[in-house]
Amino acid sequence: MAAAVGGEEVTNRQVILKRYVTGCPMVEDMEVVTGTLRLAVPPGSPAVLVKNLYLSCDPYMRTRMTRHAVPSFVPDYVPGKVLDNCGVSKVVLSGHPDFKPGDLLWGVTGWEEYTLIPNPVFCHMINHREFPLSYYTGVLGVPGLTAYAGLFEVAKAKKGECVFVSAAAGAVGQIVGQLAKLTGCYVVGSAGSDQKVNLLKTKFGFNDAFNYKKELDLNAALKRCFPHGIDVYFENVGGAMLDAVLHNMRHRGRVAVCGQVSQYNLEWPDGVDLFRLVGNHIRMEGFLVSDYLGEYHRFEEEMARYLNEGKVVCVEDVAEGIEAAPAALVGLFAGRNVGKQVVAVARE
Amino acid sequence: MAAAVGGEEVTNRQVILKRYVTGCPMVEDMEVVTGTLRLAVPPGSPAVLVKNLYLSCDPYMRTRMTRHAVPSFVPDYVPGKVLDNCGVSKVVLSGHPDFKPGDLLWGVTGWEEYTLIPNPVFCHMINHREFPLSYYTGVLGVPGLTAYAGLFEVAKAKKGECVFVSAAAGAVGQIVGQLAKLTGCYVVGSAGSDQKVNLLKTKFGFNDAFNYKKELDLNAALKRCFPHGIDVYFENVGGAMLDAVLHNMRHRGRVAVCGQVSQYNLEWPDGVDLFRLVGNHIRMEGFLVSDYLGEYHRFEEEMARYLNEGKVVCVEDVAEGIEAAPAALVGLFAGRNVGKQVVAVARE
Numbered sequence: 183m184a185a186a187v188g189g190e191e192v193t194n195r196q197v198i199l200k201r202y203v204t205g206c207p208m209v210e211d212m213e214v215v216t217g218t219l220r221l222a223v224p225p226g227s228p229a230v231l232v233k234n235l236y237l238s239c240d241p242y243m244r245t246r247m248t249r250h251a252v253p254s255f256v257p258d259y260v261p262g263k264v265l266d267n268c269g270v271s272k273v274v275l276s277g278h279p280d281f282k283p284g285d286l287l288w289g290v291t292g293w294e295e296y297t298l299i300p301n302p303v304f305c306h307m308i309n310h311r312e313f314p315l316s317y318y319t320g321v322l323g324v325p326g327l328t329a330y331a332g333l334f335e336v337a338k339a340k341k342g343e344c345v346f347v348s349a350a351a352g353a354v355g356q357i358v359g360q361l362a363k364l365t366g367c368y369v370v371g372s373a374g375s376d377q378k379v380n381l382l383k384t385k386f387g388f389n390d391a392f393n394y395k396k397e398l399d400l401n402a403a404l405k406r407c408f409p410h411g412i413d414v415y416f417e418n419v420g421g422a423m424l425d426a427v428l429h430n431m432r433h434r435g436r437v438a439v440c441g442q443v444s445q446y447n448l449e450w451p452d453g454v455d456l457f458r459l460v461g462n463h464i465r466m467e468g469f470l471v472s473d474y475l476g477e478y479h480r481f482e483e484e485m486a487r488y489l490n491e492g493k494v495v496c497v498e499d500v501a502e503g504i505e506a507a508p509a510a511l512v513g514l515f516a517g518r519n520v521g522k523q524v525v526a527v528a529r530e
Numbered sequence: 531m532a533a534a535v536g537g538e539e540v541t542n543r544q545v546i547l548k549r550y551v552t553g554c555p556m557v558e559d560m561e562v563v564t565g566t567l568r569l570a571v572p573p574g575s576p577a578v579l580v581k582n583l584y585l586s587c588d589p590y591m592r593t594r595m596t597r598h599a600v601p602s603f604v605p606d607y608v609p610g611k612v613l614d615n616c617g618v619s620k621v622v623l624s625g626h627p628d629f630k631p632g633d634l635l636w637g638v639t640g641w642e643e644y645t646l647i648p649n650p651v652f653c654h655m656i657n658h659r660e661f662p663l664s665y666y667t668g669v670l671g672v673p674g675l676t677a678y679a680g681l682f683e684v685a686k687a688k689k690g691e692c693v694f695v696s697a698a699a700g701a702v703g704q705i706v707g708q709l710a711k712l713t714g715c716y717v718v719g720s721a722g723s724d725q726k727v728n729l730l731k732t733k734f735g736f737n738d739a740f741n742y743k744k745e746l747d748l749n750a751a752l753k754r755c756f757p758h759g760i761d762v763y764f765e766n767v768g769g770a771m772l773d774a775v776l777h778n779m780r781h782r783g784r785v786a787v788c789g790q791v792s793q794y795n796l797e798w799p800d801g802v803d804l805f806r807l808v809g810n811h812i813r814m815e816g817f818l819v820s821d822y823l824g825e826y827h828r829f830e831e832e833m834a835r836y837l838n839e840g841k842v843v844c845v846e847d848v849a850e851g852i853e854a855a856p857a858a859l860v861g862l863f864a865g866r867n868v869g870k871q872v873v874a875v876a877r878e
Contacts, residue, residue: 255808420804439808456787456790457793458816460789463821466815468805468813469808469811
C-alpha cells in the first residue's frame with residue numbers, strides 16, 4: 183500500500199450515462215470511458231478508495247436513467263457521470279477508522295474500476311468469506327435482504343399461506359421463493375423462459391411455476407396454480423401480471439411491491455384494476471430495503487446458515503469485465519440473465 | 531297491520547336494470563316498472579316485509595351494472611331484476627323475532643316501494659330518532675361507518691397528520707374530513723365545483739379545498755396545499771388524482787382505498803405510477819365496510835354525539851320519489867349531487 187499512499191495514478195475505466203433514456207435502455211445509452219485516478223484520499227477526510235470487484239445489475243437502475251420532475255427515492259443518473267449501485271469492493275486506501283486497506287466491503291460504489299467514496303456510510307464489512315464474494319451482491323446483499331424484509335416484514339407471510347412470486351428466477355425472486363418454502367408456504371413463481379421455470383421447480387424447490395410468455399391468459403394461469411387464491415404476492419413486475427393477481431387474491435391478501443420491471447420502460451404506466459383492492463381488503467405496500475438495514479446482521483447470519491446447510495441456493499449470471507456491464511444491465515429488460523446478474527470487474 | 535296479514539295486494543314500483551351498462555350509465559339503462567306485491571311473509575320464515583322510505587345512491591353501484599368474469603365482492607345486478615342497496619325502511623310484516631311491524635330499519639333493501647327481505651341479516655334497528663331518518667343512509671349509515679373505519683382502522687390517521695380527501699363533498703368524503711379535523715389533522719379536500727369547494731371550506735371546516743376541474747396540474751395543486759407532503763389519502767376517485775397523490779405522499783404514507791369513481795365507467799383502468807409506492811414505502815389498502823360492522827354501535831353512538839353537539843354536520847341531496855331514482859344514480863357520475871344523494875321513496 184506504500185506506493186498508493188504516494189499517489190500512484192491508475193487507469194480507471196468507467197461506465198457513464200451518455201444520455202437520458204426513453205423506452206427500453208440500449209447499450210448505446212451508456213459508454214465505457216477510460217480515465218485516470220490518483221490513488222489517494224483527501225487528508226483528514228473519512229473517505230475510502232476502493233477497487234471494485236463485483237457490480238450488481240438491478241432493474242431499478244433503469245428508473246434512474248430518466249430525469250424525474252418529482253424526485254424519486256434515489257437521485258437520477260446524470261449524463262456524462264459514472265453510474266453507481268451496490269457492489270463488492272476491496273479497500274485500497276482509507277481515511278475512515280472502521281476500514282483499512284485490504285478490507286472487503288459491500289455497499290454503494292461506482293460503475294468503474296476504482297471509486298473514491300467520500301463518506302462510506304453505506305459500506306459494510308463482508309463477514310462470511312466462505313462464500314463467493316459475489317454473493318454479497320445477491321443472496322447476502324441487497325437482493326437477499328429485500329426478499330427477507332419484503333416477505334416477512336411487509337407481506338407478513340405465514341406458514342400454510344399461498345405465495346406467488348413474479349420474476350421468480352431473478353435475484354430477489356429466487357430468494358423469496360426459497361424463504362417462503364422454508365416458512366411452510368405453498369409457492370408458485372412466474373418467469374420468462376422454460377429454462378427459468380425449470381430452475382424454479384428443480385433447483386429452487388417451488389411447488390409450481392409457469393412461463394408467463396406462453397400463457398394466453400394470466401388470470402387462467404393463476405387460477406390453475408391457485409384454485410383457492412393467493413395470500414401473498416411478491417410483486418416484481420407490475421402491469422398485466424399485477425392486474426391478474428389482484429383478481430386472484432384472497433380476502434386480506436398482501437402485495438409487497440418490490441419492483442415493477444415491466445413498467446420502467448413505458449412512458450405511461452399500464453392500467454391496473456385497483457378497485458380490486460377494495461373487494462378483498464387487499465393491502466399493497468411498497469418498500470425500500472434501506473428501511474431494513476438495521477436488520478441486516480440478523481439476516482446475514484440467518485442466510486449464511488441456510489447457505490451452509492444447503493437450504494438456500496443461488497444462481498448467478500456473471501458478466502466478465504467492466505466493458506460487459508452496459509450489455510448486462512440492458513439484458514435484464516429482455517430477461518437474458520438467468521439468476522442474479524453480476525459484473526465481475528476484477529477478481530480479488 | 532291486520533289488513534296486511536290478510537295478504538292485501540299493493541302496487542309496487544321498482545327500478546330494474548334494463549341492460550348491462552358499458553361506459554357512463556344512463557337513465558335508459560334502468561326502467562321503473564309497476565308491479566304488485568301481496569303483503570305477506572312466507573309462514574315460518576324469518577322474512578320481513580318492509581316499506582322503503584329512503585334509498586341510498588352510491589357510486590359503487592355502477593360496478594354492479596357490468597357483468598364480471600371474475601366475481602366482485604357483491605353480485606352483479608341482473609337485467610330484468612330490481613336493483614338493491616342500502617336504505618331506510620319500515621317493517622310492515624315480520625317473521626323474524628327481532629323485528630315487529632312499525633320498526634324502522636336501515637340495511638340492504640330493494641330499489642322499490644316494498645321489499646320482501648327473506649333473511650334480514652343486514653338489517654339494523656334505527657336507534658336515534660332525533661335525527662332525520664335519511665341520516666341512516668349517510669352519516670349514521672354505511673357512508674359514515676366507511677369514513678370512520680377507513681380513516682381510523684385502515685389509514686390510522688393521527689393528530690397532526692396531513693390528510694387529503696377526494697370527492698370530499700360526497701357522502702363519505704364530507705364525514706372523513708370532519709372526523710380528521712376532530713382528530714387534529716390538517717385536512718384538504720378536492721371536489722368538482724366551486725360550490726362544493728365552498729361547502730368544504732365553510733360548512734365542513736376543511737383547512738383548504740380545490741376544484742380539480744379547474745386545476746391544470748393536479749400535482750401542482752397538491753404541492754400547493756401540502757408543501758410537506760401527504761400522510762393519509764382517503765381515496766374515492768382513482769386515475770389521475772391517485773397518480774398525482776402518489777407523487778406527493780410522505781414516507782410511510784397510507785392510502786385507504788374506498789372507491790374509484792373516475793374508473794367505473796372505463797373499459798380499461800387508467801395507468802397509475804404504482805412504483806411510487808416503493809420509494810416512499812406507501813401502504814395502499816382497500817377495505818369494505820362489511821369488515822367493520824362489528825364496530826357499528828360504537829360508531830353510531832360516537833357519531834350521534836358529534837351530531838348532537840354540532841361537531842359533525844351533513845349535507846344531503848334528496849331526490850323525491852322512486853321515479854327519480856335512476857337519474858339520481860346517474861347524476862353521481864356527472865357530480866350533479868351536492869352531498870349525500872338519497873331518494874325519498876316515501877315519508878314515514
